[in-house]
Amino acid sequence: MSAPIQLRPDETFILNVGPQHPATHGVLRVKMQMDGEYIVKSETVLGYIHRMHEKMGENRTYAQYLPNLSRLDYLGALGYTHGHVLAIERAAGIEVPERAEYIRAITVELNRVASHLFWFGAFVMDLGGFSPLMYAIQDREHILDMLEAVTGARLTYCYYRFGGLYNDVDDDFTEAAKRFIPRMRKSLKKYDALVTGNIIFQKRLEGIAPVSAEMCRKYGATGPVARGSGINFDVRKNEPYSVYPEFDFDIPVYHECDSMARYKVRMDEMEQSLRIIEQGLEKLPGGPIMAEKKPKNIKLPVGDFYQAVETARGSFGIRIVSDGDKNAYRLKLRSPTYSNMHLFDEACEGMLIMDALAFMGTLDLVIPEMDR
């Protein structure tokens, strides 16, 4: 009998997580060099779902580019379209009626809650708990029904127009939204008891995957990832746009830097979004929903325009370089998860693989948005 093969003590192997792996929630591939169960080095490989959205923005007219923006992040699409229409409106000097801006803010926040709910469910499922996903989806369904009644679509909305909205909200919507808020508050309490208090959940997140504020700055991480590392940055407060200055809401910030902190930021954000929706519904002014003076074919003046908005995943920026034509000369999309993902490689070194996958969950990745 021959002797068993002796492994060298420093022997490592390559583990491919993805491109079709449930933990990545999309076609993302992470090449991990493993030493047993520990990650020695990891490399993120993108490009499996690249659709050249930036190039499309240069070939299509501004109005024709509208549907593209909701194909970036299919869970929180409205935030992205909001950024786009705001950029064009500012560049072209279109005045948006107040009612339209209020409805935009309300729907964006509803969408943010829906997005966080889905993240919450999927994240807990990553850790092995299935029921919370079902509860979260049930709550999210109420939001989708509301948004469908208004916009006509459930995920890829295409609801905002340059200068206003596609159509107005009706009383059914405001009533449904008012009913939804207390219901959601009750659910948040339920999630708190069911998941946040759970000992297994806590043990898997607390003190795991520290991401320092320094690292966030280095990679340009924004959104709940940065706010879980003690960086108090939210575009809605720091560079106010739309009607956000009219609302009274807080930015949840946690200083623990671990996976639990990122989780808690998102859970608290849902409550803050509910507050915004509540105030928005109360203050909702009457009037038109579309600007009166609005060119039919939009042409931007020559120049360079940038608009950042806070989406569910972080700071989304759109930069339009115009040469005065009816489509952009260059269009750049700065998507938040692209930056958030890139700190994964550095942060997961030396981590256990199960912890690293939980950590990946707290980054709230949406692959088509990262790989646009």
Added chain:
Amino acid sequence: MGGYFSEIFNGSKSLLIGMGITFREFFKPTVTVQYPYQTIKMSARFRGHIELIADEEGKPKCVVCGMCERACPSGCITLGSTSIEIEVDGKIKKKKVLSKYDLDFTKCSLCGQCVENCSFGAIEFSKEYNLASTRKEDYHFNLLERLKRLEERNA
């Protein structure tokens, strides 16, 4: 040592709380809709694929201006027209009528640009969502044919 036991106690308590919640959920009414045996009503603004609207005579309202074709970001719409001669106030006039309205639904992003750009109110979104096929060709809709079929069914 005390911390160790209190952690076991608190941990077990948290698990029991969680189980209590799932147990209560167990007795809540079912909300699942058993599609396809049950369906729900589509909302009034639901955006299915587009379809033509007929006028009082059952002819399409479309005047073949081509605005929808040009507005579509994905180039899904192909129009065709023939001219016919009609008599208006005793004079013979030429008029364009729609002879072809093809929609390539495989490319459509349901954005609504076509409906918005039509100044004649000639197209609208259908409420059709039961679309499933393994062949691409099944999504190349001939909307003119479809309108005829719908009209016949209504007649």
